[in-house]
Amino acid sequence: MKEVVLWTGAGQIGMAIARRIGYGKKIIVGDKNLDNAKAITKIMTEAGFDVVPVETDIFSRESILNLIGEGQRFGEVTALINAAGVSPSQASIETILKVDLYGTAVLLEEVGHVIASGGVGITISSQSGHRMPQLGNEVDEQLATTPTEELLSLEVLRPENIKDTLHAYQMVKRCNVKRVMFESIRWGEKDARINSISPGIIVTPLALDEFNGPRGDFYFREYGHSLFSYG
Numbered sequence: 001m002k003e004v005v006l007w008t009g010a011g012q013i014g015m016a017i018a019r020r021i022g023y024g025k026k027i028i029v030g031d032k033n034l035d036n037a038k039a040i041t042k043i044m045t046e047a048g049f050d051v052v053p054v055e056t057d058i059f060s061r062e063s064i065l066n067l068i069g070e071g072q073r074f075g076e077v078t079a080l081i082n083a084a085g086v087s088p089s090q091a092s093i094e095t096i097l098k099v100d101l102y103g104t105a106v107l108l109e110e111v112g113h114v115i116a117s118g119g120v121g122i123t124i125s126s127q128s129g130h131r132m133p134q135l136g137n138e139v140d141e142q143l144a145t146t147p148t149e150e151l152l153s154l155e156v157l158r159p160e161n162i163k164d165t166l167h168a169y170q171m172v173k174r175c176n177v178k179r180v181m182f183e184s185i186r187w188g189e190k191d192a193r194i195n196s197i198s199p200g201i202i203v204t205p206l207a208l209d210e211f212n213g214p215r216g217d218f219y220f221r222e223y224g225h226s227l228f229s230y231g
Contacts, residue, residue: 004027010041019044022049025079026052031053058099080115088166104175108121120194122194132170135156142156
Protein backbone atom coordinates (compact mmCIF):
# COMPACT_ATOMS: atom_id res chain seq x y z
CA MET A 1 0.00 0.00 0.00
CA LYS A 2 1.14 3.55 -0.74
CA GLU A 3 0.25 7.06 0.25
CA VAL A 4 -2.19 8.38 -2.36
CA VAL A 5 -2.29 11.77 -4.06
CA LEU A 6 -5.58 12.74 -5.73
CA TRP A 7 -5.01 15.23 -8.54
CA THR A 8 -7.83 16.82 -10.55
CA GLY A 9 -7.19 18.77 -13.73
CA ALA A 10 -4.47 17.22 -15.89
CA GLY A 11 -2.66 20.48 -16.65
CA GLN A 12 0.65 22.19 -16.18
CA ILE A 13 0.09 23.76 -12.74
CA GLY A 14 -1.16 20.48 -11.28
CA MET A 15 1.76 18.61 -12.80
CA ALA A 16 4.30 21.02 -11.29
CA ILE A 17 2.80 20.41 -7.83
CA ALA A 18 2.55 16.64 -8.35
CA ARG A 19 6.23 16.51 -9.30
CA ARG A 20 7.15 18.23 -6.04
CA ILE A 21 5.10 16.08 -3.67
CA GLY A 22 4.30 12.86 -5.51
CA TYR A 23 7.53 10.85 -5.69
CA GLY A 24 7.15 7.45 -4.03
CA LYS A 25 3.38 7.87 -3.81
CA LYS A 26 0.49 6.64 -5.92
CA ILE A 27 -0.86 9.56 -7.96
CA ILE A 28 -4.41 9.35 -9.30
CA VAL A 29 -4.93 12.02 -11.96
CA GLY A 30 -8.50 12.81 -12.91
CA ASP A 31 -9.61 14.86 -15.90
CA LYS A 32 -12.89 15.18 -17.79
CA ASN A 33 -10.93 14.41 -20.96
CA LEU A 34 -9.40 10.97 -20.39
CA ASP A 35 -6.94 11.53 -23.24
CA ASN A 36 -5.52 14.51 -21.32
CA ALA A 37 -5.13 12.38 -18.21
CA LYS A 38 -3.43 9.62 -20.20
CA ALA A 39 -1.07 12.06 -21.92
CA ILE A 40 0.09 13.62 -18.67
CA THR A 41 0.33 10.15 -17.09
CA LYS A 42 2.80 9.19 -19.82
CA ILE A 43 4.94 12.25 -19.10
CA MET A 44 4.92 11.60 -15.36
CA THR A 45 5.55 7.86 -15.71
CA GLU A 46 8.55 8.48 -17.95
CA ALA A 47 9.90 10.79 -15.23
CA GLY A 48 9.69 8.03 -12.63
CA PHE A 49 6.31 8.67 -11.01
CA ASP A 50 3.58 6.11 -10.32
CA VAL A 51 0.44 7.55 -11.94
CA VAL A 52 -3.01 6.22 -12.85
CA PRO A 53 -5.36 8.20 -15.14
CA VAL A 54 -9.09 8.34 -14.36
CA GLU A 55 -11.90 10.05 -16.27
CA THR A 56 -13.32 12.57 -13.79
CA ASP A 57 -15.93 15.30 -14.13
CA ILE A 58 -15.82 17.34 -10.92
CA PHE A 59 -19.33 18.66 -11.61
CA SER A 60 -20.51 15.14 -10.75
CA ARG A 61 -20.41 14.00 -7.13
CA GLU A 62 -20.57 10.40 -8.37
CA SER A 63 -17.51 10.99 -10.55
CA ILE A 64 -15.60 12.53 -7.62
CA LEU A 65 -16.49 9.55 -5.42
CA ASN A 66 -15.24 7.25 -8.19
CA LEU A 67 -11.90 9.11 -8.22
CA ILE A 68 -11.62 8.81 -4.45
CA GLY A 69 -12.54 5.13 -4.58
CA GLU A 70 -9.87 4.46 -7.18
CA GLY A 71 -7.30 6.11 -4.93
CA GLN A 72 -8.37 4.14 -1.88
CA ARG A 73 -7.63 0.90 -3.74
CA PHE A 74 -3.95 1.72 -3.32
CA GLY A 75 -3.83 3.17 0.19
CA GLU A 76 -4.76 6.16 2.33
CA VAL A 77 -5.47 9.49 0.65
CA THR A 78 -2.82 11.83 2.03
CA ALA A 79 -2.93 14.71 -0.47
CA LEU A 80 -5.26 16.58 -2.83
CA ILE A 81 -4.21 18.75 -5.75
CA ASN A 82 -7.26 20.50 -7.21
CA ALA A 83 -6.24 22.19 -10.45
CA ALA A 84 -9.44 21.49 -12.39
CA GLY A 85 -11.47 24.28 -13.92
CA VAL A 86 -12.44 26.29 -16.98
CA SER A 87 -11.67 29.88 -17.91
CA PRO A 88 -13.90 32.77 -19.06
CA SER A 89 -12.95 32.15 -22.68
CA GLN A 90 -13.57 28.42 -22.52
CA ALA A 91 -17.06 28.06 -21.12
CA SER A 92 -20.47 29.60 -20.45
CA ILE A 93 -21.54 31.29 -17.21
CA GLU A 94 -23.47 28.18 -16.18
CA THR A 95 -20.55 25.83 -16.84
CA ILE A 96 -18.08 28.03 -14.95
CA LEU A 97 -20.41 28.08 -11.94
CA LYS A 98 -21.00 24.33 -12.06
CA VAL A 99 -17.39 23.25 -12.55
CA ASP A 100 -15.21 25.84 -10.84
CA LEU A 101 -17.58 26.61 -7.95
CA TYR A 102 -19.92 23.69 -7.22
CA GLY A 103 -17.41 21.06 -8.33
CA THR A 104 -14.67 22.47 -6.14
CA ALA A 105 -17.02 22.65 -3.15
CA VAL A 106 -18.03 19.00 -3.57
CA LEU A 107 -14.42 17.91 -4.04
CA LEU A 108 -13.26 19.64 -0.85
CA GLU A 109 -16.18 18.16 1.05
CA GLU A 110 -15.77 14.57 -0.14
CA VAL A 111 -11.99 14.43 0.11
CA GLY A 112 -12.31 15.97 3.57
CA HIS A 113 -14.27 12.88 4.61
CA VAL A 114 -11.39 10.52 3.73
CA ILE A 115 -8.20 12.56 4.08
CA ALA A 116 -5.68 10.87 6.34
CA SER A 117 -4.39 12.40 9.56
CA GLY A 118 -1.56 14.72 8.61
CA GLY A 119 -2.87 15.02 5.06
CA VAL A 120 -2.67 18.14 2.92
CA GLY A 121 -4.62 19.73 0.10
CA ILE A 122 -4.30 22.66 -2.29
CA THR A 123 -6.90 24.32 -4.50
CA ILE A 124 -5.84 26.59 -7.33
CA SER A 125 -7.90 29.75 -7.12
CA SER A 126 -6.90 32.93 -9.01
CA GLN A 127 -5.94 36.54 -8.51
CA SER A 128 -9.05 37.24 -10.58
CA GLY A 129 -11.11 36.53 -7.46
CA HIS A 130 -9.46 39.53 -5.81
CA ARG A 131 -9.99 41.91 -8.75
CA MET A 132 -13.57 42.80 -7.88
CA PRO A 133 -15.31 44.84 -5.16
CA GLN A 134 -15.82 43.31 -1.74
CA LEU A 135 -19.07 41.36 -1.50
CA GLY A 136 -19.70 42.02 2.19
CA ASN A 137 -19.70 39.75 5.22
CA GLU A 138 -23.16 38.30 4.57
CA VAL A 139 -22.38 37.15 1.04
CA ASP A 140 -18.90 35.92 2.01
CA GLU A 141 -20.47 33.80 4.75
CA GLN A 142 -23.01 32.40 2.30
CA LEU A 143 -20.28 31.44 -0.15
CA ALA A 144 -18.30 29.79 2.63
CA THR A 145 -20.96 27.86 4.52
CA THR A 146 -24.00 27.18 2.32
CA PRO A 147 -24.51 23.40 1.87
CA THR A 148 -22.98 22.35 -1.43
CA GLU A 149 -26.26 21.24 -3.00
CA GLU A 150 -27.76 24.68 -2.30
CA LEU A 151 -24.82 26.81 -3.46
CA LEU A 152 -25.99 27.42 -7.00
CA SER A 153 -29.37 28.60 -5.68
CA LEU A 154 -27.84 31.60 -3.91
CA GLU A 155 -29.21 34.88 -5.24
CA VAL A 156 -25.73 36.26 -5.90
CA LEU A 157 -24.88 33.23 -8.08
CA ARG A 158 -28.01 33.12 -10.20
CA PRO A 159 -27.00 33.44 -13.89
CA GLU A 160 -29.27 36.47 -14.35
CA ASN A 161 -27.19 38.27 -11.71
CA ILE A 162 -23.88 37.46 -13.41
CA LYS A 163 -22.83 40.02 -16.02
CA ASP A 164 -20.59 37.85 -18.19
CA THR A 165 -18.18 34.92 -18.06
CA LEU A 166 -15.39 37.04 -16.54
CA HIS A 167 -17.71 38.11 -13.72
CA ALA A 168 -18.67 34.45 -13.22
CA TYR A 169 -15.01 33.45 -13.03
CA GLN A 170 -14.26 36.18 -10.49
CA MET A 171 -17.21 35.08 -8.37
CA VAL A 172 -16.26 31.41 -8.35
CA LYS A 173 -12.64 32.15 -7.50
CA ARG A 174 -13.77 34.36 -4.62
CA CYS A 175 -16.00 31.48 -3.52
CA ASN A 176 -13.12 29.00 -3.77
CA VAL A 177 -11.10 31.04 -1.26
CA LYS A 178 -14.03 31.32 1.16
CA ARG A 179 -14.90 27.65 0.75
CA VAL A 180 -11.36 26.59 1.61
CA MET A 181 -11.47 28.78 4.74
CA PHE A 182 -14.63 26.94 5.83
CA GLU A 183 -13.42 23.46 4.93
CA SER A 184 -10.07 24.05 6.66
CA ILE A 185 -11.92 23.78 9.99
CA ARG A 186 -13.33 20.37 9.06
CA TRP A 187 -10.01 19.18 7.70
CA GLY A 188 -8.30 20.49 10.81
CA GLU A 189 -10.46 18.23 12.97
CA LYS A 190 -8.67 15.34 11.23
CA ASP A 191 -5.26 16.96 11.71
CA ALA A 192 -5.16 17.75 7.99
CA ARG A 193 -4.60 21.04 6.13
CA ILE A 194 -6.29 22.55 3.07
CA ASN A 195 -5.15 25.81 1.47
CA SER A 196 -5.88 27.83 -1.65
CA ILE A 197 -3.47 29.86 -3.73
CA SER A 198 -4.38 32.71 -6.09
CA PRO A 199 -1.79 32.76 -8.89
CA GLY A 200 -1.36 35.63 -11.26
CA ILE A 201 -0.79 34.91 -14.94
CA ILE A 202 1.05 31.63 -15.51
CA VAL A 203 1.39 30.68 -19.16
CA THR A 204 -0.47 27.39 -19.59
CA PRO A 205 -2.87 26.13 -22.28
CA LEU A 206 -5.75 27.65 -20.28
CA ALA A 207 -3.97 31.02 -20.13
CA LEU A 208 -3.26 30.88 -23.87
CA ASP A 209 -6.98 30.49 -24.50
CA GLU A 210 -7.47 33.71 -22.55
CA PHE A 211 -4.72 35.57 -24.44
CA ASN A 212 -6.33 34.55 -27.74
CA GLY A 213 -9.89 35.18 -26.54
CA PRO A 214 -12.04 38.31 -26.31
CA ARG A 215 -9.95 39.74 -23.44
CA GLY A 216 -6.61 39.21 -25.17
CA ASP A 217 -6.08 42.95 -25.74
CA PHE A 218 -6.55 43.59 -22.01
CA TYR A 219 -3.85 41.11 -21.01
CA PHE A 220 -1.31 42.48 -23.45
CA ARG A 221 -2.19 46.08 -22.58
CA GLU A 222 -1.80 45.39 -18.85
CA TYR A 223 1.16 43.00 -18.93
CA GLY A 224 2.70 43.37 -22.38
CA HIS A 225 5.79 41.34 -23.24
CA SER A 226 6.31 40.38 -19.57
CA LEU A 227 3.78 37.60 -20.23
CA PHE A 228 6.47 35.69 -22.03
CA SER A 229 9.59 37.05 -20.33
CA TYR A 230 10.21 33.66 -18.67
CA GLY A 231 8.89 31.47 -21.48
